[in-house]
Amino acid sequence: MTAAAEGSPPLTADGIRRRPPLLQSESFQGLALISPTLLYALILLLLPILVVFAHSFWTQNYLTIDHTFTLQNYRTALTEPIYLDLLWRSLFVSLLVSLFTVVLAYPIAYFISFHGGSHKGLWLFLITIPFWTSYLLRVMSWKVILGYNGVLNSGLMGLGLISEPSTALLYNTSAVIITLTHAWAAFAILPIFVSLEKVDRTLIEAAKDLGDGPLRSFLRVTLPLSAPGVISALLIVMIPTVGDYVTPKLVGGKDGVMIANAIQAQFGKASNWPLGAALSVTTMVVVSLMAGGAVFLIRAAARLAR
Amino acid sequence: MLDRPTPDRRVPDRPMIEIRDVTRSYGAFKALDDCSLTIREGEFFSLLGPSGCGKTTLLRMIAGFDNPTSGTIAVDGQEMVGVPANRRPTNMVFQSYAIFPHLNVEQNVAYGLKRLKLDPVEEKRRVDEVLAMVSLNGLGKRGAHELSGGQRQRVALARALVMRPKVLLLDEPLSALDKKLREQMQVELRRLQQAVGITFILVTHDQYEALAMSDRIAVMFGGRIAQVASPKEMYQRPVNRQVADFLGGMNFVKAEVVEENGSSITVDTLGFGRVTTEKPKAFVRNGAGATLGIRPERLRVLWDNATAKYEVAGTVVERHYFGEITHLIVEIPGLEKPLSVTETNDFGADDIPVGAAIRLGYDRDALVAMAD
Ligand SMILES: Nc1ncnc2c1ncn2[C@@H]1O[C@H](COP(=O)(O)OP(=O)(O)OP(=O)(O)O)[C@@H](O)[C@H]1O
């Protein structure tokens, strides 16, 4: 190991500290290490966002784009009831989906972490099995379950609970929520599992020793200490689901349409890129605000729990 | 040592903890093997032994984190088997301290009080009182990550003491501290125990720590309790070679038992002749073989024409200098192994040349006969 890697400039033979050569300096090495990913991210993330951002201030003139600055697209996006409606519904769906996902994922992550014994790896492996099939197939399988002649309807009819198939199961918002919750479960389980693994078990023993029963020690120690995992799970699920358009299209029907379907339409059939861009930017800003708000609320709740 | 327990300090003779025939097995392996022990109220008791001998296992069973495979444990007359940790009148100071990282010092200390739903003024008073007791006044608002090792140790101590337990359990509480701080904390812990009068059970693998702090010590080896005694008795009258060896250096001389009765035992040795000593309480003999022991500091160099009632003569083969003392290795004709002798340097023991012929004096009561 070189002296530079240990964080101090090398001491030369004559005992005078010299500035390390550029190529050996720690910050340069760090930059060099992340530069491929950084470049990749810059080109494939930042640039498209800039393009979208720029478009949102322009106007579509049939086949050409008018490059004069305008806020008209934002005016449309923020006043047209259909877009506001879709935006609210998307936020509502993503909020519910992320809450349900986290609530369902937490017990699983808890079980694996605390009672998985030496089979933790196996459990995590089992959780990833659904990813062996394509996302489309998984959504389709929900159609099979929730459909008019689907598994659920035939099951309920077989049990005599309903006399004719229910149409309330598929092609609405709840179908979107159910499907998304299932699809994102693994992404929520993993961060929660990781943060539970990091909870020092002696802390839980200490809580017991100080008089807490299992529930109280969970609420006062385990839950607050796993909050980072809960927050990241919440964000990991919330942010992408707002922009999902495949699921609503397949199982959402007329009622299940979300903002991303509208954006897709603007970039596609309606061929109004600037309006699509303005809708995208608006959604991005609103999602960021909602994510920030969620983090803030959880932190505040954790502080209160003390 | 400043706070060496005085033998006349009154410890009420009431049992606080009774451990009866406790065994803990992991499969075929016995981490604890048929241990019985009674610890008195108000006592500072140490569990001493090498790594892996079962000290933590025993302590965790008293705390309620583990249950015996067989046997019973009673605290203050109440049977504890089956009672969960949160309902036991014991509190623990963990080896890693287990300070809650999301809480500050005050919140850590008040953690167990919250359940008691005290009046906020009373709660604050109790927290402040115990923080003052461990000299942490003014640090109440510090976060758990802004504390030094010694301070964390005090927070862990305060958090347990504020619950006013009947028994305080300490699992190697000082082993993470540096030597100087450790010695200071030994004195403070002992003083604190005397002040609050709570029964302390300390787990340690440091024999000096156990000797300096305890009223009584249990020495454990391989899941069994080898001897329970006061520090002085433990040091001077160990029951067997293993215990003697663990509690500091000792010279062992091969001996043969010639007579044994109720309270005394007579052994024959080469070098020290025929010796009659008080018999250790738990002396168990296998055959005629036994061991005679003498601590290195109980042998003293006889200068010039000085004489002693009992003496042996030999040749210095090695000399090791340790500042205030010198360690001499002296070969005695007839003994298998040379004797080690610790002598203070006041009279120039550090100047004795290797190869010199010297005489060593000793008192008869420094010799102790023990099982192999
Ligand atoms: N869960 C377990 N499964 C199997 N063996 C165990 C388990 N816990 C402890 N042991 C064994 O029991 C023995 C006693 O362990 P214990 O932790 O009580 O030792 P200790 O005296 O506290 O040692 P140390 O001074 O190193 O802390 C050890 O040999 C250990 O390997």
Ligand SMILES: [Mg+2]
């Ligand atoms: Mg231990």
